[in-house]
Amino acid sequence: MNHSINKLALSITASILAAVGAQAYEVPLTYFGTNMPPIDFHGFASQGFLYSGDYNYLANDTRNGSFQFSEVGVNLSMNPFPNTRIAVQGFDFDVGNVGQYDPFLDYALVEYTINDEVGIRAGRIRRPGGIYNSIQDIDVARTYVLLPQGIYDARWRDWSAGLDGGELFGSIPLGKAGSLSYETYAGIVNMSDNGGVARYIESTGATLENIDSSPAFGSQLWYNTPLEGLRIGASFAYMANLTYDVTVPVMPGLMVPMESVANAPLQQYSAEYVWKNWTFQAEYYTYDLTGYNYSPAFGNHPQPMENNPQSWYAAVSHRFNKYFEVGTYYTQCRINSTITKQFPSDDYQNDAALSFRFDPTDWWTFKIEGHYIEGTGLLRDSVNNPVRSDDGWFMLALKTTFSF
């Protein structure tokens, strides 16, 4: 029932966004009767559809087609003082059983720019990471419906997208050698009870009791080469004391508590070349999550765990005109985890995607995308996919977005 109401609300919101059309809104000063600076108001609403031939992937029932793939965001920003900007964005999403339309504060920040070389942003921010991390769930800002999921898992935004803390940012000119852009951040990553990590833990059969926020720090560097359109990036991050408490079944009718504590250094390397109407991209991503599981069932012998996935992709897209864009990518992900694999195909997932984007108006985008996938390593849902194999399988993804 709640889902129906939420879907109705989402549809109404999308309709309103469509109706208001192409123009962003700036609230005039006179509305307030003060000297308050103008406020910029933007937003978007996306609705997707996922269908897959062999497995339920990302949403709960994609084998029969699923609309559980939606995002809505609305933001405000203003410049109250010289060199100062305030920005706030509310967000709401649903990807399968993750998100579930619980609205939350996506970012809320104050930014002070000292000069082009140094600025500071504080509050709740979106973390930088490669080409897409900070806009991983903003459909209108990319060619593809689904980004390479080994790097930008649509369900794991609470793990990767945001942070309460701050960052330094800027761009350092290097003369004829180009420029170097950087963002260096530190803060707390808030894990959600409705998040992808929580759902993944639960999919193993455990009952999640608590999942803690995690301190994190990192940096994204971009070298903007003298060759127009070519940039090369490196991102490093460290997430500390990732902690969750669960109860796990050890035999029928017997559950025991277990606490897991882990640390994870992350690395990502990126290259992007925009030439005329072509965009070429390639990225490599890995993290090495290591830690221990503690439980009375293990006595004084905590069980080590390690998860060291490695993913890469290469992509190319071409915009024919203001209406049409086509893109394709190939990606591979290797899971490399100590978690026992039920099937050999659980250790990898390769994906070849072909995507068409159509922008009939300035404020409306429609995409259709086909995937040929081998492996099942990113399904992360053994309950809805009890039998898995190395055979290739297909997926269709549709998405439409209204933005203003």
Next chain:
Amino acid sequence: MKSKLITLGLLGAVLWLGVNHALALDNAVVIANSSVAADSLSASALKDIYTGKTKYWDGGQTIVIVMLPDKTDAALQQACGMDSSSFKTFWQRLAFSGRGQEPKKADDAAALVSLVAATKGAIAIAPADVTLTGVKKIEIK
């Protein structure tokens, strides 16, 4: 080792050949609100503005980019290496990630000039043949 050096040298040559040393906008001029103190900008400073690296004028006034989609694509491409579709996506990425403020849009050249004239800190690439009223022309060096 020698082949690696040759490869590096060729790569360096390609990079240097790609450097855009001069800027002459095709059938377009850069205009700004009269509150903007600058009378001229270097090509790289203009690019920094249009790619979000420079967000404020000297003194801290916010730079507000005003766009005339589709009408000044060639000049936009020259100024920042993006056409209007790429430019729109680029700024949506900044805005929806909390890193910038989307440019404003005008429906036609006259509306562009009016909007720039009415918006403090505004800058725009305008068609060369538009009548400039209440705005200043910025020389690109």
